[in-house]
Amino acid sequence: MNRFTTSILAVMATLTLTISSCKKDNGAVQPTTDNSLAFVGKNLMMTSFQVNPAIDLDGDGKLDSDLTVFLRACDKDNTIIFEKNGTMSGSNGQLSCSDDESDPSTVKPSHWTYNEQTKTIHIVEDGDPTDVSDWKVVEASASGLKVELSVTEPTKSYTTIMTWKAL
Numbered sequence: 001m002n003r004f005t006t007s008i009l010a011v012m013a014t015l016t017l018t019i020s021s022c023k024k025d026n027g028a029v030q031p032t033t034d035n036s037l038a039f040v041g042k043n044l045m046m047t048s049f050q051v052n053p054a055i056d057l058d059g060d061g062k063l064d065s066d067l068t069v070f071l072r073a074c075d076k077d078n079t080i081i082f083e084k085n086g087t088m089s090g091s092n093g094q095l096s097c098s099d100d101e102s103d104p105s106t107v108k109p110s111h112w113t114y115n116e117q118t119k120t121i122h123i124v125e126d127g128d129p130t131d132v133s134d135w136k137v138v139e140a141s142a143s144g145l146k147v148e149l150s151v152t153e154p155t156k157s158y159t160t161i162m163t164w165k166a167l
Contacts, residue, residue: 037114039145039166043091045079046071047144048163051151055158067160072097079167082121088112121147135162142166 049071054063057070064070077093088110113122121135135147138161145164150157 037140038142039140039164040082040084042142042144042166043079043081044145044164045077045167046162047165048161050161052159052161053156080164082112086111086113088123 047068049067050065051067052065054065056062057064057067068076074093074095074097077095078090079093080088080090082088110123114120115122119137121137123133123135133149135149137145138148139146144166147162147164149160149162151160152158
């Protein structure tokens with residue numbers, strides 16, 4: 001696998017498996033007057049993971065833009081919840097990706113903030129303030145959330161778009 005493939009799979013695994021151990025940036029989420037935080041409090045499951053420009057992720061000679069097909073079944077049932085107080089929780093779902101029976105089904109709590117001006121959800125990995133994720137909100141409603149993430153490799157930049165459906 002090339003470096004991007006390894007990086008994007010790591011990003012996918014991180015985002016879909018845990019999105020955990022993040023720390024609060026500056027306290028609770030700021031209230032908003034628009035519908036941009038309508039996804040808050042909803043149990044969200046990823047339904048789509050796209051990359052642009054497309055890459056040949058599986059080495060079959062064809063470019064892949066839909067990375068959802070590369071997720072394992074045990075990753076596809078994972079969920080996250082953005083709570084009103086700025087905490088984020090979730091579940092690893094009923095299907096375990098681990099052979100370890102002690103693997104918790106509930107993801108440990110994390111924290112997030114929202115910038116209304118830039119429409120960005122800001123997540124900082126707990127224990128590593130250099131590991132920052134900024135999710136640009138493309139669409140948000142009570143039925144789901146669509147976010148854009150930028151991935152930069154030494155020779156190329158990619159845009160990923162994740163769609164989360166409220167259950």
